[in-house]
Amino acid sequence: MEQEQSVKETAVKKLSPAQRKKRRNDLNKYVRAAIQLVFFIMMPGSFVAGFSGIKYIFQQIGAGSVILWNSFIFTLIGLCVFTIIFGRFFCGYVCAFGSMGDFIYWLSGIIQKKVFKRKKQLSIPDKFTPWGQKIKYVILAAIVVLCVTGVFSSLGGYDPWSVFSFFMALNPRIAGYIPGSVLLLLIIIGMAFKERFFCQFLCPMGAVFSLLPQLPFAYLRRDEEHCIKGCRACQISCPVGIKLEYDGLKRKFFEVCCG
16 A cells, blocks of 8 residues: 555656646636536526625615615625625526526537547637627626616516526426527527626626725735746636736736636
């Protein structure tokens, strides 16, 4: 037993720095995927519940009614408080939409590589990312206006999030939700060609989270003295293309962070 352990330790020592780094990165990916899977199974409706809290608040405001405490409000407040303290952990590990997007993008890469023999995964060009990331704020504003005016309740069939919740609840009854089903399908297609497609471009909860104040836990820190100017390794490896500046030690994660 001791001899086998010694052999394993010797093999690890023989790994080059690049190989050790790759092993650590692979381990981090497996751990993150495992955490996402657990939350996907245990808390698939957390995003829909939090989003329902937003709709409920503005529908009550538009109707001039009292905002009563319910499970949606509780979930929304809990997610917001958690995000203020710990940053975008929910987006990176808990949100079922984000986890589904990660899986679809990974599966798309495997199919493109194995079936279509592509060396590089076909993806939406990064040059569209900066303006595309602003779309979710427009969506959030539109939803707020529709809820306040009372129009949103009549557009239930266009809600892709409701369709998603039906599928997660193993409820196949989507009659009346055909438009929402089509929108969900289009979102899934987008997920196949852009990492964190929904999170970056369409998520109204992501827009809400990005507007919240955040404690220092939510800041990215780096030792600028040891950075190579022009390296861009951080930006290249980040699935949401966060831009880092060289004139400070920290930058707020304004856009959706992968966790």
